Amino acid sequence: MTKFTWDKLLCDKRLSSLGNNSINKNKEENKVSFDSDYKRILTSPAFRRLQDKTQVFPLERNDFVHTRLTHSMEVAMIARELAMRICDYKYKKDELTSYKEQICRIVESASLLHDIGNPPFGHFGEDIIREWFSHKFEECLRKVNTEREKNKLNKLAIDNYLSDLKNFEGNAQALRIVTKLHNFFGNHGMDLTVGTLNTIIKYTRNSKESDNQKTGKIVDKKIGYFLSEQDIFNKITTETEVGHSRHPLTFILEAADDIAYLTADIEDSFEKGVTDFDKFKNFLTSFYETCQLNSTHLEELIKKDIADKNKEHRNVIFSKIRQYMIDAAKFSFTNNYTSIMNGDFNQDLFKGSHSEGLHEALSQFSRQHIFNDKNILKLEVSGHTILTFLLDKFIPAVIPPKPVSKLDKKLWALIAKKHVKVYEECKENITDDNELLYHRILMVTDFISGMTDSYAHDLYLILSGNEI
Structure with a gap:
């Protein structure tokens, strides 16, 4: 007897109905609910904006590298x-x-959502936001308090909430977007089913709880939700009854994401001329010869597929790689089914599988031959300049409860109305000034992290006076 049951894991209650004593529908109605999730996601502005967000390589006109949108669609296909x-x-x-x-x-549906919380300029955008709040916010707060004595705030109280921003995470932002920032129905964001929402929660700790160095659990590797969504997290995981364990379907989502990005990043590197197919084949062969990991699929790829001149075309090879890794993930999930359904499984689906060596080879090739490409480094430096400037500009303007200067008023007016609306609704239930400041800061990070690469770049040029 396993700890989790599929009737609970596939809960079709929507966020808006939690607490109404509603029960799961029959299986046919249940299917319609999950189909509706898919439609709501696919037609949302947040999903469309992924077409102008960097995957790895800088986006260029007349180029065909992966964007966050095409990556998410490939993850959905593989999942x-x-x-x-x-x-x-x-x-x-x-x-x-x-x-x-x-x-x-x-x-x-979860695959389409898995990167929806990522800020502009790839995963480096997350680092930039973390860095800003770790090293610049205190100075910013002190300066505003000095200039505006009437608006002094308690730094120690604010630090209690600041941990979210110092650990800013796209996964946590994704949950915030789909449950609050996209008003499909009332005040529940896209108002998706509990089963879909729980699947996108890869990690189950908040920023105030212990980190992975202390627990070693896969669900503690990063934060999975912000303190502002603590209540939503509790409601979701109570309905599915997974608690602080990982939802079984999340393992499938994570494996599909790995397969998609490991192959796509390398294929894009060929298109960009960063590396080539021969170098890739030579690397795999060399890695296999020294590999101490389970490498059944890597061995077959080298001795059979790459060696076969009739399969020289790289599209065939990468199709093979994807199939090998799907096969390994399937074997791992079914072989560890009881552990997964008891909430005890504590690794990704490739660890110890037939594709563990292949997975590691692809990861190492990307680290050694792709991620240090000058174009990627230029994009990251540019992204650092842009996002740091925007945070420098908008955060001081929202530290006071209301805009003080004419400039502050203009900056508030530039923030998307839906983000301001979410903050205004918080004011109805919160009286603590420090907690309200936390929500004003989230209003800015919601705005900035939701930008496309192009919009962030253009807004930077205009606000910096470099383009009128």
Whole structure:
């Protein structure tokens, strides 16, 4: 008997209905609910904006490298295939068969959402925001307090909330976007089902809880939600009954993400001329010869697929790589099914699998031959300049409860109305000045992290006076 049950894990209650004593619908209605999630995500502005957000390489006109949008669509495709193969696999526990359609739709929807909280300029954008609040916010607060004596705030009280920003995480921002910032229905964001929402929560600690160095658990590697969404996190995980464990379908989502980005980043590097297919093949061969990891699929790729001159075309090779890794993830999920369903499984699906060596080889090749490319480094330096400038500009303007100077009023007016609205709603239930400041800061990080690369760049040029 496992700890989790699929009836709970695939909960089709929506955020707006929690607490209404509603019960799960029958299976046919259940399928329609998850189909509706998919439509809501696909037609949302937040999802469309992913088309102008960097995956790895700088976006250029007349170029065909991956964006966050195309990456998310590929993750959804891989996640669906992996989920189907897991559900179709005949092993001791065959209860997945009857839930196949719901499981496939949930992992598709979660895949479309998994990067929706990432700021402009790739994962480096997260680092920039963390760095700013770790090293510049205190000086900014002190300066504003000195200039405006009437608006003095308690730094010690603010630090209690500042941990969120010092640990800013796209996964936590994703939960905030889909539950608060996109008003599809009332004040519940996209108002998605609990099953879909829980699947996108890769990590289950907040910024005030212990980090992974203390626990060693995969769910503690990063923060999974902000303090502002503590209540929402509790509601979701109470309904599915996973608590602080990882939802089983999240393992499928994470594996699909790994497969998609590990192959796409390398394929894009060929298109950009950063590296080439021969160098890649030579690296794999050399890695295999020294690899101490489980490398069954890597061995087959080198001795059979790459050696076969009829399969020289790189598209065929990368298709093979994806299939090998899907097969490994399927084996790992089914082989560790009981542990996953008990909330005890504490590693990704490639650890100890037939593709562990292949996974590590792809990761090392990217680190050694792609991520130090000058164009990527230029993008990151440019992103640092842009996001730092925007934070320098907007955060001081929102430290006072209301705009004080004419410049502050103009900056407040530039923040998207939906973000201001979320803050105004917080004021109805919060009286503590320090907590309200936390929500004003979130209003700015919501605005900035939601920008596309192009919008952030253009706004920087205009506000800095470099372009009128």
